[in-house]
Amino acid sequence: MVVTTATEQPGSKHNVQAARQAYYDKAAKFHMAPLWEVLKALVTPEPKTSCLPAIWKFSDVKRLMLEAGDVITAEEAERRVLVLENPGEAGKSRITNSLFAGIQLILPGEIAEVHQHTASAIRFVLEGEGAYTAVEGEKSQMKHGDFIITANWAPHDHGNPGKEPVMWLDVLDLPTINHFETSFAIHPDERMQKTNHADGDSFARYASGVLPDGAPAHLNRSPVINYPYAKMRPILQRLKDTGDIDKRHGARVRYANPINGGPVLPTMGAYLALLPKGFKGEPYRSTDGTVFAVAEGRGTTVVDGKPLEWGVNDVFVVPPWKRYQHIAGEEAVLFSISDKPAQEALGIWREGN
Numbered sequence: 001m002v003v004t005t006a007t008e009q010p011g012s013k014h015n016v017q018a019a020r021q022a023y024y025d026k027a028a029k030f031h032m033a034p035l036w037e038v039l040k041a042l043v044t045p046e047p048k049t050s051c052l053p054a055i056w057k058f059s060d061v062k063r064l065m066l067e068a069g070d071v072i073t074a075e076e077a078e079r080r081v082l083v084l085e086n087p088g089e090a091g092k093s094r095i096t097n098s099l100f101a102g103i104q105l106i107l108p109g110e111i112a113e114v115h116q117h118t119a120s121a122i123r124f125v126l127e128g129e130g131a132y133t134a135v136e137g138e139k140s141q142m143k144h145g146d147f148i149i150t151a152n153w154a155p156h157d158h159g160n161p162g163k164e165p166v167m168w169l170d171v172l173d174l175p176t177i178n179h180f181e182t183s184f185a186i187h188p189d190e191r192m193q194k195t196n197h198a199d200g201d202s203f204a205r206y207a208s209g210v211l212p213d214g215a216p217a218h219l220n221r222s223p224v225i226n227y228p229y230a231k232m233r234p235i236l237q238r239l240k241d242t243g244d245i246d247k248r249h250g251a252r253v254r255y256a257n258p259i260n261g262g263p264v265l266p267t268m269g270a271y272l273a274l275l276p277k278g279f280k281g282e283p284y285r286s287t288d289g290t291v292f293a294v295a296e297g298r299g300t301t302v303v304d305g306k307p308l309e310w311g312v313n314d315v316f317v318v319p320p321w322k323r324y325q326h327i328a329g330e331e332a333v334l335f336s337i338s339d340k341p342a343q344e345a346l347g348i349w350r351e352g353n
């Protein structure tokens with residue numbers, strides 16, 4: 001029996017809410033919940049994100065990374081990396097909802113031992129020379145602007161027989177892999193893998209307009225280990241010289257899998273773009289939250305009304321569906337990487353202005 005007061009009639013708002021809550025409590029005991037209470041938050045008319053636009057200045061990154069060299073060895077850390085945490089997602093080890101980013105440091109004489117994992121990784125080399133990354137038997141020297149790929153389950157280790165600290169940007173699809181709860185990893189017995197391919201071998205074999213006869217017709221990741229900056233930079237110059245300059249992105253190339261022309265990895269895709277001096281890009285937005293690293297020059301990217309002023313080796317992030325615009329006072333080169341290939345495979349990628 002329901003008791004009502006003079007001011008609270010049966011069917012009043014209060015009664016309805018109480019009855020609903022009692023029903024929700026009952027359903028919760030059977031691990032069920034009303035969709036209608038959360039529907040608007042689940043099916044939003046536009047993408048919503050808690051990620052924020054953010055920039056990591058290389059002067060801060062370098063100082064903190066070199067201090068990390070004082071407090072932990074590469075061997076102790078397994079990988080001496082400072083995670084670039086999105087300020088809207090603190091504590092979650094991610095720069096966007098789908099991507100991890102970090103800065104890795106390897107000091108002269110150090111090695112980072114071989115391991116394998118289901119998460120795919122890329123390196124974009126920032127500062128220092130003399131270090132190498134070995135991937136699937138190819139030992140690749142790391143130079144500023146080089147783009148190095150470590151695909152799903154590819155064995156990889158790093159070493160620095162040189163004389164100076166070497167730092168690079170790591171981007172991994174870790175949050176994506178962990179979203180699917182499909183992370184595996186192993187540490188082989190040896191500290192360094194045996195390398196039997198010379199530096200540049202996979203680029204020479206696969207990225208020169210020919211393919212080794214008998215190369216697989218289908219491969220969902222690039223067989224190229226390193227796309228050297230020294231080979232990419234002149235292509236940007238050619239595009240610029242002939243006026244092939246996108247109004248939003250500048251003179252831009254997409255790193256491609258030479259087997260099928262697709263992205264370098266199924267979960268991550270990358271670009272390299274030259275912004276000519278005085279470039280004022282048209283506004284752009286897309287559903288793939290994007291990580292940028294500055295290879296050359298200085299400029300500003302306005303993200304959702306917030307100016308991010310960048311210089312060489314700075315890293316910044318544009319969250320999904322936030323409008324952005326590049327402005328370059330001097331000629332600049334930007335590397336960028338996102339989860340666009342994964343979104344395209346799922347048919348959910350969109351762009352706009």
Ligand SMILES: [Fe+2]
Binds near residue numbers: 115117156
């Ligand atoms: Fe790794």
